[in-house]
Amino acid sequence: MPPIHKISIIGAGNVGFHLGKRFYKKGFEIVQVFSRNEKKAKSLAKKINAEAITDFSTLNPEADLFVIAVSDNAISIVAESMVANGIEHQLVVHTSGATPSTILKPYFNHYGVFYPLQTFRINSKPDFKSLPLCVDAGVKSNLKRLKKLAKKICSNVHYINDRERAILHVAAVFANNFSNHLYQIAEDILEQENLSLNLLLPLIKETTHKIEYNSPKKVQTGPAIRGDEITIKRHLEFLEKHPHYRSLYLAFSKSINSKFGNLK
Ligand SMILES: NC(=O)c1ccc[n+]([C@@H]2O[C@H](COP(=O)([O-])OP(=O)(O)OC[C@H]3O[C@@H](n4cnc5c(N)ncnc54)[C@H](OP(=O)(O)O)[C@@H]3O)[C@@H](O)[C@H]2O)c1
Numbered sequence: 001m002p003p004i005h006k007i008s009i010i011g012a013g014n015v016g017f018h019l020g021k022r023f024y025k026k027g028f029e030i031v032q033v034f035s036r037n038e039k040k041a042k043s044l045a046k047k048i049n050a051e052a053i054t055d056f057s058t059l060n061p062e063a064d065l066f067v068i069a070v071s072d073n074a075i076s077i078v079a080e081s082m083v084a085n086g087i088e089h090q091l092v093v094h095t096s097g098a099t100p101s102t103i104l105k106p107y108f109n110h111y112g113v114f115y116p117l118q119t120f121r122i123n124s125k126p127d128f129k130s131l132p133l134c135v136d137a138g139v140k141s142n143l144k145r146l147k148k149l150a151k152k153i154c155s156n157v158h159y160i161n162d163r164e165r166a167i168l169h170v171a172a173v174f175a176n177n178f179s180n181h182l183y184q185i186a187e188d189i190l191e192q193e194n195l196s197l198n199l200l201l202p203l204i205k206e207t208t209h210k211i212e213y214n215s216p217k218k219v220q221t222g223p224a225i226r227g228d229e230i231t232i233k234r235h236l237e238f239l240e241k242h243p244h245y246r247s248l249y250l251a252f253s254k255s256i257n258s259k260f261g262n263l264k
Contacts (some may be wrong), residue, residue: 001110001141004091004149008032008063009050010078012040014120015095016069022128022153024048031063056081061090065149067114068094068104075099079107091142097169100162101136112137112146115165116154119176128153134160134168185245217259224253227262 007028009020012035021044024030030050035041038054045052053059059082066087070078075094082092091110094103097117104111118131133154137143143159150157160168183204187197210219223231232253239246257263 001091001145002064004064004145005029006031006063007065007067008034008060009044010034010066010068010082011070012037012044013069013071014122015116016067017044017122018120018124018126019067019069019095019114019116020044020048020050024050026153028152031060032058034059056085059085059087061086063090066090066092068092070094072096072099075103076107079104083107091137091145093137093146097134097165097172100166101138102162105138110138110142112142113162113165114146114150115160117168117172129155131156133157134165136161136165185248189242189245220256220260222256224256225260225262227264229263232263 005028007023008031009016009023012020012033016033016035020030020033024047030045030048032051032053033041033045033048034053034056035044036054038052041052041054044050051060066082068075068078068082075096079092088107089109091112092104092108093112093114094101095114095116097115099113101111101113113134113136115134115136116126116128116131117134118126120126131154133150133156135143135146135150135157136159137146147157147159183197186200190197190199207219223229223235235249236246239249253263
């Protein structure tokens with residue numbers, strides 16, 4: 001199979017935007033950018049010197065690789081439209097952590113996954129040198145091609161199969177999505193009392209920094225691990241005006257206690 005030079009991006013959301021820009025920066029030709037939204041397709045296409053399209057009937061079959069970067073539940077809908085418009089023998093990947101590579105198998109002979117394990121927003125600045133780029137493919141020859149491509153845009157490339165990627169994604173939801181939601185709760189509680197989340201930033205940074213060198217289990221602090229029941233009672237009294245946060249507080253305290261067993 002030939003190496004990959006020409007790439008088309010399907011989906012101009014967070015991931016399509018950053019992958020498209022990264023491929024372009026590293027010298028790949030971006031053939032087309034597809035989005036249902038013309039403004040989004042044009043805006044990204046302009047940045048990466050590609051053609052913007054909004055209709056699958058205008059897909060150019062000459063790309064070596066099609067990157068489907070759409071919402072998880074739209075991957076098969078998009079794949080079906082691509083096949084209906086003559087894309088069948090080209091290499092096609094999706095970028096989802098939670099979706100098996102085999103979702104593409106009914107549609108394409110050459111399929112795989114190109115999953116950047118990082119949190120992306122259009123206005124974020126992902127560090128492609130350090131983020132883990134997880135690749136998988138239906139056959140070895142395509143895995144080789146994807147690894148080679150991935151190494152051109154990233155220094156942290158891994159072969160991760162469907163099962164491993166699904167597990168990584170569950171863990172990532174805990175580590176990133178839930179922890180961010182907890183920051184949001186902290187911000188909400190503070191703002192209601194005219195206090196700023198900025199006061200917690202050094203604490204948040206230190207927590208993240210510590211687990212670079214230690215297991216999180218080794219660096220847990222707080223009233224639940226200390227068995228400080230009087231403090232927990234005070235917190236629960238304060239949280240009576242936030243019943244939802246109170247139930248989360250109890251669930252987390254119980255979870256910490258199930259690991260360390262210091263509460264009665
Ligand atoms: N964001 C992250 O942090 C992250 C990280 C790693 C992997 N991923 C994965 O990358 C993929 C894209 O995520 P994202 O964050 O880039 O999503 P996003 O910003 O919400 O963008 C999703 C894109 O999907 C398109 N789309 C939705 N339904 C469609 C349909 N029926 N037909 C055609 N296009 C459709 C949307 O098009 P319109 O603009 O026209 O609505 C939009 O461009 C997902 O599989 C996600 O799991 C995300």
